[in-house]
Amino acid sequence: MRNATVIGGGIIGLAVARELTERGLHVTVLEKEGRWAAHQTGHNSNVVHAGLYYRPGSLKARLSVAGNRSMVAFAREHGVPVDVCGKLVVATSEDELPRLASLAERARANGVPTTVVTPEQAREYEPEVACVGALRVHTTAVIDFSAVCRALVSLLSTAGADLRLGAPALAIRTTGSRIEVATPHAVVVSDVLVNCAGLHSDRVARLAGLTPSARIVPFRGEYYALLPHRRDLVRGLIYPVPDPSLPFLGVHLTRMLDGSVHAGPNAVPALRREGYRRRDVSFGDLAEELTFPGTWRFAARYAFPVGWDEVRRSLSKRRFAADLARLVPAVTPRDIVRHGAGVRAQALLPDGRLADDFLVEEAPGQVHVLNAPSPAATSAFEIASHVADRVTADG
Known part of the structure; x- marks a missing residue:
């Protein structure tokens, strides 16, 4: 054997x-x-x-x-x-509708069961959602x-x-x-x-x-959770239309198996490969990242304004809540509390591409x-x- x-x-x-x-x-x-x-x-x-x-x-x-x-x-x-439970991918402005249509076409090409729905139909799934169009993805769980x-x-x-x-x-x-x-x-x-x-x-x-x-470069994804008395704002999963020029999906809302509703994650550089907290720092990990040419090429591509926006959202509960409110306008900073973080092992190529x-x-x-x-x-x-x-x- x-x-x-x-x-x-x-x-x-x-x-x-x-x-x-x-x-x-x-x-x-x-x-x-x-x-x-x-x-x-x-x-x-x-x-x-x-x-x-x-x-x-x-x-x-x-x-x-x-x-x-x-x-x-x-x-x-x-x-x-x-x-x-399925999920909704929602376009919150007219200029996102072409990207939503492209996403629907990609779903068809990949064999993913989806339905394009109107704002009125979207609110049958998620009464508090705000959108000008949406895609219902039936097999998400x-x-x-x-x-x-x-x-x-x-x-x-x-x-x-x-x-x-x-x-x-x-x-x-x-x-x-x-x-x-x-x-x-x-x-x-x-x-x-x-x-x-x-x-x-x-x-x-x-x-x-x-x-x-x-080379593995760690990104920390930080989560918030809706307070228990505000969980009824979200029935299932609500995602934004992703921007194909950016490497991550954007913050979204997810009802978990226990009924809690998680919001996030964002994506900020972690200062340690297992850096779940902001204060977690490994100088060895940082030295590996900073001596890798791909890190600097990636930073040149995404640091401003994308990376800076992610950092500001990490530091500001108000900004985080504002992004969630684009999907569900009733969400306010008073409705969310921090709820841990994960670290994503992202492979970075020498030319700075993920x-x-x-x-x-x-x-x-x-x-x-x-x-x-x-x-x-x-x-x-x-x-x-x-x-x-x-x-x-x-x-």
Whole structure:
């Protein structure tokens, strides 16, 4: 039996481990933290995306549309809470209507079930919404991705996988056809290495001897929540029409499984790869970012006015609420409270462009998932199949 080592215990690593186990490999999963899903998986918006935003034919488009189906099916089979509630993407001004039409066309190209609706029809879904037109996306869902991970851990344990918490990869070397991964407690030897380390995926790739084509640059996404007595302003999910010239979707409103309503996230540079708070700073992480040419080229492209606007919104509750009020005018600064943050591992290319698609790179006996931002959690089982195809092709 072939052995595989998977580095990273988020939803991608655990899904890959399950897929490899089902294909007959014995799998060891190494997670540096003391719990599963400790970082991106456990700090995201818990939305199962439909796949309408992504370039037709791209990995993101293909894997997210399929992933929407497989993630919902897995949740229903294994008792994980999920609600296929749909969402509204709303144009709040006439100049956004052409972008909304383009988005509807992209949804058709990707095979995403959607309906263009009038403002009156939009208010049947969301009575408090303000728009001049909207797109109803029928297959968007909300879920508990951490619960998905708990179900995967249970399945892997039953299947005999070796699951190790508190086991960071300290060094990696290839000896003949075998790959050795040193952890604080043991050296794990296997035939195949799969890197699903998320925020540290480029570092793990370098440990393994690769020169990855992208550098991970962390962006913190900050959330607010509607106060309990104002949750009735939002029934489901309300998103703005994205600006295709910008790298992120913009703040939106999401009703969660427990009835709470989250608002956000924004996108500001994090000063540490696991920098969930503004005061979290790593001078080592900053040095890596500031000595990478792509960082400065990205800053030249987006720092003003886009980046500056994001920073001001981060610092001003009033500005954050004003952006939400473009979607739901009744929202005021008094209606929202801060509600934590997540950090997105964004792969930045040397020319300053953000890697637009999922990025998977290979070496003999190795597969490295180097860029897996949203909709990666949605697409976890499809990414796992894609990675496993590469692993088994080597075998």
